[in-house]
Amino acid sequence: MRPSGRAPDQMRQLEMIPGFSAHAEGSCLVKFGRTHVLVTASVEERLPPWLRGQGKGWVTAEYGMLPRATHTRGNREAAKGKQSGRTQEIQRLIGRSLRAVTDLKLLGERQITLDCDVIQADGGTRTAAISGAWVALRLAIDGIMKANSLEIDPLKGRVAAVSCGFHNGTAVLDLDYDEDSTAETDANFVLLEGGHIAEVQATAEGAAFDEEGLLRMMRLARIGCDEIFAMQHKVTGR
Amino acid sequence: MRPSGRAPDQMRQLEMIPGFSAHAEGSCLVKFGRTHVLVTASVEERLPPWLRGQGKGWVTAEYGMLPRATHTRGNREAAKGKQSGRTQEIQRLIGRSLRAVTDLKLLGERQITLDCDVIQADGGTRTAAISGAWVALRLAIDGIMKANSLEIDPLKGRVAAVSCGFHNGTAVLDLDYDEDSTAETDANFVLLEGGHIAEVQATAEGAAFDEEGLLRMMRLARIGCDEIFAMQHKVTGR
Amino acid sequence: MRPSGRAPDQMRQLEMIPGFSAHAEGSCLVKFGRTHVLVTASVEERLPPWLRGQGKGWVTAEYGMLPRATHTRGNREAAKGKQSGRTQEIQRLIGRSLRAVTDLKLLGERQITLDCDVIQADGGTRTAAISGAWVALRLAIDGIMKANSLEIDPLKGRVAAVSCGFHNGTAVLDLDYDEDSTAETDANFVLLEGGHIAEVQATAEGAAFDEEGLLRMMRLARIGCDEIFAMQHKVTGR
Amino acid sequence: MRPSGRAPDQMRQLEMIPGFSAHAEGSCLVKFGRTHVLVTASVEERLPPWLRGQGKGWVTAEYGMLPRATHTRGNREAAKGKQSGRTQEIQRLIGRSLRAVTDLKLLGERQITLDCDVIQADGGTRTAAISGAWVALRLAIDGIMKANSLEIDPLKGRVAAVSCGFHNGTAVLDLDYDEDSTAETDANFVLLEGGHIAEVQATAEGAAFDEEGLLRMMRLARIGCDEIFAMQHKVTGR
C-alpha cells in the first residue's frame, strides 16, 4: 500500500496551466500533486559568445527552489553564493532533455532559457520541471513562428519525464516525498513520445536492483509519460 | 492621466491569499495588480550564534526575484554567485519594517525568516512584500501561540507599505512599472496602523522635490496603507 | 543634553582638505568631528560597456571602511570576499546623490568614480562622504574644463548631506556614534543648495515617528547643509 | 570498426597500481588505456558536524582534473573559484557508488575521503575513478582492520564501473575519447559483483535509444566489469 493510497501505476493529480506568467514568451505552472513548478521560456535573439556563428541556436535550463518550498527551510542559494551540486545536476538534465527534441539548426541563432522554479516541493521536482518545460518551450516557439521568424518547426516532438522506484519491494510510479525518502531505488526516466528513451538515471538507494527491476520501472514510466503527453497536447493544442 | 487610467489616489487591485504554501508556518501570496509576491514565514526554534543568550528572538527577511518575473530576463543571482546591492537593500528594509511591530523579547529565543519571492513584477515589489509579510508573520505567530508556546502576543500592530511618486507633475499612489520607470520622484512609505511612520525612503529620480511634495506623497501613502490594513485584517481576522 | 555638549542644531567641527591625494584628479579629506573620510575622484575617458554610445557619461561611487576605523575591528571586506549589504546600500546612495547634480550629457563619454574610504568613524560616515565627494567631483571637473575638454560645466549645483535624529526625545543635528547608537529615529537628508531634496531616508529605530517629527528633522538638516555648502564654497572657490 | 581497432566488447588495457601514494591510507593509480586516474583514500577519525553522533561513518569523494589532462588546456577550477557542474555531478556519483558497498554503521564514526584526480584523460574518467576508488578504499579499510580498530569488514563487496555506448550504430564497451565525442548514446553503469546494479545513467546524445539498446549496453557492461573485478581482486588479494 502506498502512503498516498494510489495504485502502483497511478500518477498524482496532474495539472498544467499554460501562459501563467505575464512577461515570458512561454510559460507553464505544472503540478504533479503537491509539487508545483513554474517554468518560463525566455527567448533571446543573441547567443553566448562561445555559440555564435555556427548557424544554430541553443536551449538551456536553470533550476531553483524557493527556500521554503520544502518541509524545512533550505538556505537560499543566492545568499550562499553558489548553486549546489544537486541544482547543477538537475538543470543540466533539464537542458539535455529539451535539446533532445529540438533541432538547433532550425531554431536559428537564438537562445531559449527555461527557468524552472519550484514553488512547492513534494518529490519529483525535476520530472515535473521537464514535463512543464516542454509546454513553455512549445509556446515560445509557437510565438516565434507566428511572428514569421521561423518557417519550419524546430520542435521535433514531445518529451516528458517521470520518476519510478521500488517502495516496500513494489515498483511504483511518480513517487511523492514520503515514498522518495524511503524508496530502495529511485529512477528518473525522460521519454520521447513514441517510446524512445532520452535519458535514464537509476540509483540504488538501499539494495541494488537488477535488470528485471529496471524494466519494470521503465514500463511504469511509459504509462506515466503517456498521461503527461496527453496533458501537454491538451493545454497547447499541439 | 495615469497610464493605467487609475485616479491619483487609487491603489491597484489588491489581493492577499493567506496560507498559500503547504509547508510554511505562515504564508501569503500578495498581489498589487500584476505584481505578485509569495511570502513564507519559517519559524526556527534556534537563533544564529550572535543572537543567542540575550533572551530575545529575531525576525529577518530575504528577498528574491524569479529570473523572468520581469519584462526581460535577469540573471539568476544564485548562478551569478551573489545578491545584488538592490536585493540586499530591499531585504534589509523588509526585515526592519517587520521588526518595527514585533516585540523581540516577547517572541522568545526563536527566529522567524520571511522569504519574499517575486513571482511576477510590475513595480512596487518591496512594498507588496512588506504588506504580505505581515500576514505571513501574523499567521506564524498565531501558530506558535496556539501551540501554547507563547502567551502574550509579540506582534504589536500592523505594518504596511506603499510607493508614491510624482508622475507628469502629479502625486500618485502605488506606481506600476510604467509609472515607476518615468517618475520624477519615487518614495516608499512604511506605515504603522494609526499613522506613525516606520520608514520613509524618497529619492528624486529627475528633478528634486520639496517639503510640500513630500507631504503630499505621505498623504497618499496613508490612503493606500489604510486599504492594505483593512485587507490584512480581512484575511487574518486579526 | 547631548553627550557631546552640542546644541541640538549644532554641527560637529567641520573640516575639508581639498587636494589631499597626490594622484587623484580630485580629492578631499572631509572631517565631521572625529569622522574622517577620504574621497578621491578618478576620471576615466572610457565607460563600462553597458553605458557606451549613448552620448553621456557616468558618475559612480564606491565606499569602504578601514577595518579599525571603528571601536572594535571589523573584518576586511576584501578578505571576506564580498561587500556587505550596508556597504552596497551606502555606495548606491552616494552615487545617486552626486548624479542628482551632474548633467551626464554635458559630462560627455567619460566616467568619474568617487572612492569614499572611511579612515576613522564616529557616526555619519555616509553624509560626510557625500559632502566631501562633491568637493572631489568639483575639482575633477574643474580639471577637465581647464584642459579644454569641456566647455559647459556639467555640475549643476552643490549637494550636501547630514544626518538628523531624535535622541532622548529631542530632534538633533549631525549625530555622532554615541547618539546614533541610542537614537529613536535616524534620518539622512541629501539636499541641494536652494532647499530642494535629493533624497530622504528616515528610519524608526525604536518608536515610530510622525509627520511633525519628520519636518523638524528636515529643518535641522537645512541648517546643517547650509554650513556644509559654505565650506564647500570656501575650499573650492566655486 | 572502432577507431582503436578494438572489438565491440573489448576493454582498453587495464592497469591498477595499488599503494601508489606514499602518504595516503589507501591509494591506486588506475589506467583504462590512456585514461589515468590517481585515487587516494584518506581516513579521518572525525566526522563533519552534521554526521556526528549517529553511530555511523561516511564515505565521500572529490574529483578533479589536472588542467592539461585533456587535449586542450582547461581552466583550473581552483583559479576559477568554483567547481563545474560536471565535476560536482561526477564526484557525487563516485561517492554514491562506493557507499553502495559500504556498511556505514560497521565503519564506525570515521570518514573516508576518496580523492580522484585525473592525471591524463581519454574518455571514461568517472568509471576509471570508481573502479580504482574501490581499491583505495579496500586498502584503507584493511589498514583500519589491521590496526584492530575494526573487527567486522564494513566493505560488503566489490563495485566497478564502465561506460558503454552506441558508436556508428554498434553497441561498444569502454569508450575512449574519440568514440565518446561522436557516440549517439553514452551510458555509465555502476555494477556490483554478482550482477546487481548500483547506478545506471544513460543519455541519448544524438538519436534516442530504446529498451533493447539499453539491454545490449548492459550486457557489455557486465563483461567489462567482470574484467575489472578480477583486476581488483588481483591487486588487493581480496
Next chain:
Amino acid sequence: MRPSGRAPDQMRQLEMIPGFSAHAEGSCLVKFGRTHVLVTASVEERLPPWLRGQGKGWVTAEYGMLPRATHTRGNREAAKGKQSGRTQEIQRLIGRSLRAVTDLKLLGERQITLDCDVIQADGGTRTAAISGAWVALRLAIDGIMKANSLEIDPLKGRVAAVSCGFHNGTAVLDLDYDEDSTAETDANFVLLEGGHIAEVQATAEGAAFDEEGLLRMMRLARIGCDEIFAMQHKVTGR
C-alpha cells in the same frame, strides 16, 4: 643620477606619526616620502580556533591599498571579491616580519592584528608597512603592559624593512615608484636591530644579479634600517 636627485644611500624623507587613529590600541601613520601607510594594531583577547589552548598568542597582518592610492585607479579588492596574489604575499611577509621579534608565549593567548592600509603609494609600501607596524605593535603591547596584563615584554627588539635595487647599474636605497618601475633588480630586506636578517627577497627584473650585487644592496639596507630604527625609537621612546 636618481630621478629624485637623492644620493644612492639616501632614504626618502621619513616620518612616523604614532597614535594617529582614535580607536586602535596602537597605530602609526608612516611616510617614506610620498608613500603613506596607516597601520593600526588591534588587540583581541581571543584567538582563532586553530590557535587556542597552546599557551601562546598570535601576531598577524592584513594589507590593503585604497583604489586611488596609485597613479591610475585600481579595482577595489572588496568589490572584486578577492585579494590579489600580490596582496596576500605582502600581508604574509608583514606578519612573518613582526612575529620574528615577538615572543608569542610571552604574549599570552591573545591576537594582535596589524592592518596596513596604503593611503598613498609611491614605491616601497610593504617596507613602510613593516617599519610602521613595529611602532603600532610596540604601542599596543605597551598598553597591555600598562594594564598589568603582561609583566615581561614579549617584544624582543625592533624590526624594520627597506627596499634596495639596481637602477641604471647603481645600487640605490629606498626606491620610489619611478626607480622601482625601471630597476634591474628589486630587493626587500627585513632586518633586526643589531644587523641580523629576518627576511631577504631579491628578484632580478631584467638582468640577473650576482653575489656581489646582493651584498652591496644589503649594505645599503643596513644604512636605511638604522635610520628607521632611530625614528622608531624617537616616536615610541622605546
Next chain:
Amino acid sequence: MRPSGRAPDQMRQLEMIPGFSAHAEGSCLVKFGRTHVLVTASVEERLPPWLRGQGKGWVTAEYGMLPRATHTRGNREAAKGKQSGRTQEIQRLIGRSLRAVTDLKLLGERQITLDCDVIQADGGTRTAAISGAWVALRLAIDGIMKANSLEIDPLKGRVAAVSCGFHNGTAVLDLDYDEDSTAETDANFVLLEGGHIAEVQATAEGAAFDEEGLLRMMRLARIGCDEIFAMQHKVTGR
C-alpha cells in the same frame, strides 16, 4: 646528522621524466626524492587581452597540490573556492623564474602556461616545480621551432631552483619535509646557469641569520643547481 643521512651538500635522488603527458606540448615529471611534481607546458596562439598587440608573448605558471599529496589531507582549493596565499605566492615565483630566461619578444604573440601539480610532497615542491618547468618549457619551444613557427630560440639559458637552510645549526642543501619543518632558516634560490641569481627568498623561521649564513646557503645552492642543470641537459639534449 641529517634525518635522511645525507651529507650537508647532498641533493636527494633527482629524476626527470620528459614527455610524461600525452597531450601537452611539453611536459616533465620531476622528482626530488619523494617530492614528485608533474609539469605540463601548454602553448596557446593567443594572448590574454591585456597583453595583445605589444609584439611579445607571455610565460605564466599555475601551481596546485593534490589534496593527499601531503601527510594529512588538505582541503581541495577548487572546493574551497579560492587559491591560498601560499599557492599564489608560489605560482608567481615560478612564472617570474621562467620568464627570467625567456625572451618574450622572440617568443612572439603566444602564451605558454606551465601547470605544476604536486602529485606527492616531501618538501621543496616549488624548487622542483621550477626545475622541471624548464624542461617542459624547453620541449614546448623545441616543438614550436620544429614547426617552423620560430627561427631564433627565445630560451636564453637554463634556470633551476633549490632550497637551502640551517638545520641544527648546519647549512644543508635540498631540505626534505622533516628538515623543512624544523629548520631555523629556509631559503629558496633560483639560479641561472653560469651562477647569476634570478631570485633569492630567505626567511628566518626561528633565529635570524646573518650575511655569512646567507653566503653559505648560496654556495650550497650553486652545488645543487649544477646537478639539476646537468640533469636538464641530459633529458632534453639541450
